[in-house]
Amino acid sequence: MRRRAAAPLGLGLEGREDPALSGDGRYLASVVERGGRRTVLLQERLSGRVVPLRLRGQQPHSSPSLSWNGRYLAVLVQQGAKRLAVVEDRATGNRLPLMLPGDLEPERLSLSPDGRRIALQLLDQGRMRVEVFDLGGLLEPDLAPAQPVQGGGPP
Amino acid sequence: MAQGRSLLLSGSLVLLLGGCGFGTLQPLRGLNDQLQRAGTGQSPSLAMGWLALISGQSGREQVLLVELGRSMPVPLPGLNRPDAQPLGVSVDGRGERLALVRQLEGRTELVLYNRRTQSLQPLPIKPDGVPRQVNISADGRILAVQVSRGGLWQVDLLALP
Numbered sequence: 001m002r003r004r005a006a007a008p009l010g011l012g013l014e015g016r017e018d019p020a021l022s023g024d025g026r027y028l029a030s031v032v033e034r035g036g037r038r039t040v041l042l043q044e045r046l047s048g049r050v051v052p053l054r055l056r057g058q059q060p061h062s063s064p065s066l067s068w069n070g071r072y073l074a075v076l077v078q079q080g081a082k083r084l085a086v087v088e089d090r091a092t093g094n095r096l097p098l099m100l101p102g103d104l105e106p107e108r109l110s111l112s113p114d115g116r117r118i119a120l121q122l123l124d125q126g127r128m129r130v131e132v133f134d135l136g137g138l139l140e141p142d143l144a145p146a147q148p149v150q151g152g153g154p155p
Numbered sequence: 156m157a158q159g160r161s162l163l164l165s166g167s168l169v170l171l172l173g174g175c176g177f178g179t180l181q182p183l184r185g186l187n188d189q190l191q192r193a194g195t196g197q198s199p200s201l202a203m204g205w206l207a208l209i210s211g212q213s214g215r216e217q218v219l220l221v222e223l224g225r226s227m228p229v230p231l232p233g234l235n236r237p238d239a240q241p242l243g244v245s246v247d248g249r250g251e252r253l254a255l256v257r258q259l260e261g262r263t264e265l266v267l268y269n270r271r272t273q274s275l276q277p278l279p280i281k282p283d284g285v286p287r288q289v290n291i292s293a294d295g296r297i298l299a300v301q302v303s304r305g306g307l308w309q310v311d312l313l314a315l316p
Contacts, residue, residue, distance in 0.1 A: 002314040003281065015308040017301050023248060023293030030299075030310055045297070045312065068248075068293060099179050112201040113248050113293040117183070117223075119199035119206055130196030130208050131187045132223075133180035144248075144293070 023068030023113035023144060027051065029075075031061055040064045040075050054095060055088055065111040065118075067142035074111040074118060085109050085120060087139065096138060115139045186226040193219060193228070198243050202293060205250035209241045218244050218255060220270070233275055234268045248293030252315070254278075256286045256300070265289060265300055267315070278313065291315075 017038075018031040028045045031038050038060035042051040055061070058077035065074045074087045083105045085098040098118065100106065107128065108121040116139070119132045186206075190196055194212035206221045217235040219228045231253075235241075240258040247253075253268040265278045265286040280286055284302035291298045298313045 001278075001316060004312050005309060016310045017308045018288055019299035019301055019310045020290050021292040021297055021299050025292040025294060025297040028299060028310070028312070101180075108198065110199045110201040113203055117201055118180075119201045119208075121197050121199055128195045128197045130190055130199045130206075130210075132183045132190075132199075132201070132206060134183060135180075137181070 018063055020064045020066050021045070022066040022070035024070075027066055027070035029064035029066055029073060031064065038062065040073070042070075042073060051090075053088060053090075054093055055086070058084075058086075063106075063108040065109055067111055067115040068113040068144045069142050071142040072111060072115045072139060074109055076106055076109060083107075085118065087111070087115075087118075087135075089139070098133075113142070113144070115142045183223075186221070186223065189226045190221070198241075200245040200290075202246045202248045202250050205246055207244045207246035207250075207253055209244055216241055218253065220246065220250060220253065222250070229270075231268065231270065232273050243287060243289050245289050245291045245298075247291050247295035249295065252291060252295050254289045254291045254298055254300075256289050263287075267298070280311070284309070284311075 014032055016030045016032050020029045026045060027042060029040055029042050032041050040061040042053055043049060058079055060078055062076045071091050072087050072089055074085060076083055077086050085106050087096040104122050104124060106120040107123050110119045116136050117132055118135055119130055121128060121130050193210045196208050196210045198209045200207040204223050206223060208219055209216050210219045211217055218231060218241050220231055221228050241255060243256040245254045251270050255266050255268060257264060263285050265280060267276045267278055280302055284304040286300050286302050288301040296315055298315055300311050302309050302311050
């Protein structure tokens with residue numbers, strides 16, 4: 001088994017938390033301190049090259065999650081007093097805030113590799129629970145190579 | 156003139172919605188009801204047809220792997236122990252390998268569970284450190300783990316055989 005530290009950031013010794021790999025392992029997202037604010041960082045795993053994101057502000061960021069090819073990055077952000085799940089589509093540059101019913105706030109999240117579902121850890125009246133939501137009508141699938149596309153007529 | 160302004164406004168609205176739309180989430184009710192019945196839930200990890208999480212009642216928590224198509228947990232023989240406290244879990248895309256961080260006998264350890272062979276493999280942290288969050292790539296080839304070393308959180312990457 002080969003092991004290595006994640007590629008350095010070139011910014012000296014700094015903490016790095018909440019790792020998330022794309023489904024194909026090409027990209028690594030993690031949370032680092034930038035100017036005293038927890039900020040999500042996306043890198044190519046092998047080269048360490050930092051990939052630009054449109055997510056700016058709304059720190060602290062936490063719990064990043066990537067789809068199969070790294071097209072979608074889901075992450076928790078702070079919007080005013082509320083914590084919110086947001087999906088950034090790197091192919092289009094769009095940002096999709098995900099609205100939860102009621103006053104529920106997410107604590108952690110996990111995006112399915114194809115981007116069709118998201119699982120949220122929610123804190124509800126002091127009790128943690130996990131719920132899964134359908135994103136099929138909101139995001140195009142981000143499929144692994146040779147993975148069949150569902151729907152679209154008879155084979 | 157008024158028509159032109161209206162077109163301009165409509166165009167701006169389309170651009171605004173396209174650049175930063177809002178998505179109302181549709182819950183998977185049957186699955187969520189099943190998860191509620193299992194007790195508390197945390198550390199979700201979604202794969203193509205699988206959901207791994209830490210679930211429990213009355214402080215006794217264990218790793219659950221739920222087959223999404225049937226909304227039912229599958230057996231994980233040899234993974235959960237009554238004397239272990241799971242802290243974080245991640246599942247690969249096929250629901251075959253689970254990476255788990257757990258506390259056992261006063262130590263925090265990282266283990267890899269293979270569901271096909273029902274085997275559990277400890278993954279030593281080197282140099283020494285205390286693991287916390289873990290994430291396995293959907294193709295099952297790479298594992299990333301957050302490790303505390305000397306008061307600093309770092310991320311280690313492991314290529315899995």
